[in-house]
Amino acid sequence: MAKSRKKSGFRFSHYFPILDWGRSYTAATAVNDLVAALIVTIMLIPQSLAYAMLAGLPPEAGLYASIVPIMLYSIFGTSRSLAVGPVAVVSLMTAAAIADVTRTLDVGYATAALSLAALSGTILMAMGILRLGFIANFLSHPVISGFITASGVLIAASQLKHVMGIDGGGHNLLEIVSSLVTHVLSANLLTVAIGVTAIGFLFWVRKGLRPALIKIGLRPRVADFLAKAGPVFAVGATTWLVWNFDLNASGVQIVGAVPQSLPPFTWPDLSMDLMSALFMPALLISIIGFVESISVAQTLATKKRQRIDPDQELIGLGAANIGASLTGGFPVTGGFSRSVVNFDAGAETPAAGAFTAIGLTVAALFLTPLIYFLPKATLAATIIVAVLSLVDVQTLKRSWIYSKRDFGAVAVTMLLTLGFGVELGVTAGVVLSILLFLYDTSRPHVAEVGLVEGTEHFRNIRRHAVLTDPTVLSLRIDQSLYFANARFLEDYIYDRVIDNTDLTHVVLMCSAVNEIDLSALETLEMVNTRLKEMGIDLSLSEVKGPVMDRLRRGDLLKHLTGNVYLSQFDAFRALAQPKPPLNKISVVAT
Incomplete structure (x- = not known):
């Protein structure tokens, strides 16, 4: 009987990892998690607003998508360092999917986003229950790297309209560039000045602020904290400029009123027509989000000799997305930059994510009036600087040297993503990964x-x-x-x-x-x-x-x-x- 109970308890804690790390949680661990949460919260506030804008949603949706999903992941996820929330690539894919659906069906944009998150979460949960975590192995790293690189270029290009203060759009690079060229003469010079300055400052913050702070005598840990808070400085400074000089009256586009509230209870539209239209985009978002998340989680876990369970990660990410659909959010996954910051800041358990959610809740309740005059150009600058770090043109060079076949797959994925949009690009990447596998195995050595x-x-x-x-x-x-x-x-x-x-x-x-x-x-x-x-x-x-x-x-x-x-x-x-x-x-x- 004792052996049977032990086995049953292990199975239960397997599906609820919080029962595992929660048993050994100490005050010292809590301090480390709180410090990490503070740093990630400061970083995540402007990022959440920016990625909501990238997804075509109101800024508050980014905050909502970063609260309940993080808490749910901290209960079901196995990574001690992964920070779940809106990310650039998934936000871009969300925007593309919802734009297509709203053109053909009588459904609201925000409602479609909720439904997409619910469907993506359901797919992820089902994959986890069926133990399909191995599916990530069918996506070759060069192809995924090519897709993410092309997506980074697309995202950066799509945000230039906000930096220039003009109308624009498009689903591929040609459409976006053509739109920018058409409207370039109507660019708002004040907006351009804010956007370009913010981009330059954020790039310098990434490389130059920490050494500069250490040089003037600050401790490395304090310098790290201030460097991570660089985007907040940009947000604060540009918001003050717009407010103090009334620049919005001169054409500088601002965020405007953001509700002061907790994440609302929302219910996605589960109608068959909408679910059918969203199924393929949701499947692609689920796979790409899982691949990005598991790659980051395993990399960070290896550094501390910890173990990641891919099947349980699917369940954790699925729960996070379902939570987003019920609280006014949109599809989420584990983010690379914020997870690395979370790890470097000393996070020891998923409780750091829960503390981050509390910090974002405080921001949603009390700090949103402060961003009324936040220029959209600053948020666009935040996105541009973040996504350009994803651009890895060296992948082309490495694949050309190592394998011409891999180079062809990477090049085709990048060209299709840039030329026809993210959905065709990621579909091509998945299909190419499978075809390459079949080709290699069909001609055994x-x-x-x-x-x-x-x-x-x-x-x-x-x-x-x-x-x-x-x-x-x-x-x-x-x-x-x-x-x-x-x-x-x-x-x-x-x-x-x-x-x-x-x-x-x-x-x-x-x-x-x-x-x-x-x-x-x-x-x-x-x-x-x-x-x-x-x-x-x-x-x-x-x-x-x-x-x-x-x-x-x-x-x-x-x-x-x-x-x-x-x-x-x-x-x-x-x-x-x-x-x-x-x-x-x-x-x-x-």
Whole structure:
């Protein structure tokens, strides 16, 4: 009974990680979490407002999306450092998805955002319950990097209209640039001055403020805190300028009135028409958000030798998004910049996120009147500086040097994102990742191997000086066999044996084969029959236990013309002819 209770308790805490880290929570840990929360809150206030604007929503939606979702993640999430909330790429995808839906359906913009968050949260929760966290592995890092880089460029370009104080828009880079050029002569010079100054200041804050503060004698920890608060300084200074000199009367666009309130209770529209229209965008947002979040979470967890459970992360992110849909928000995920700040500031548990939510609640209740005169150009500057850090053009160079195929995938993803918008770009990235995987696995590396003289090791005859026998063809299969690559192996074997009249044995070295599905099994049975008709025996070597267990359930072993050998050396020793002498193959390629 005691053992059963222990197992049941473990399962319960597995789905509620707060029960795990909460048991050892101390006052010292709470202090560290509070300090981290203070720094992240200061950083998150302007970011939340800015990302709401990027998503096409009122500024307060950014604050609402950063309160309840963080609290829910702190209960269900497994990362000790991940900071959940609005992020640039997901906000851009939200804007694109909602704009398309509101053009075709009679639904409000804010309502569509709530429904998108609810659907995304439901998808994430379902994936977590079904333990589909492995799905992130199907998205190659170069393709995701290409998509995020292109999205960063799109986001930065889309915010230039606010920096210039002009009308503009578009879903791709060409439309955005064309719109900016069309309206450039109507730019508001005061807005341009505020926006450009804010951009320059924020870039300098990232690199130069901390060293400058340390140089004048401040302690590193204080300098770090002030550097992280750089965006708040920009917000405060530009807001004061607009208020003091009445610049809004001169055409400087401002945020305006923001409600002083707690996140309201909202209910998404769950009508079938809207859910159907939003399903694909929600699925893409869920996958991209999860990939970004899990990448950050695992990177930070590794530094402290902590463990991240991808399946539970899906549940945590799903709960956060459902929470956003019920409290006036929009889709959220784990943000890179704020998570790194949270980690560097000393956050030890997800309670830091809960404290951050409390700080944002205070801001929503008491500080919103202070941002009435906040210029939109400053928020745009905040977004531009944040997203340009996501732009990684080095990915193109690295992929070109390492793999032309990966370079092609990255380039296509970037071009489609820039040329046709984020939805087509991310769809292309997902499809390309899967197609690249299928292409790679459909053409497994098959090496003809020979014996390294004086050893029992077998190596590729094109890379090493080895011994071979003209009557024995030894082929090492370097991948599992399944329906997509079985025909390739079949053709490879036939091409190799068809004109070789000396061959009497073919040995398939299966040391790298972890799986043989039914299609591949049937192909091997056919190969065995065809080789038998040619007077050639088929043997296997180094078959792994689980694979052998599966083979015993079929007919291949019953009709195999050769044998199954424990090692390739055993097979070669049994089948090679002592006369004529073995051929010594020299290296012909490296």
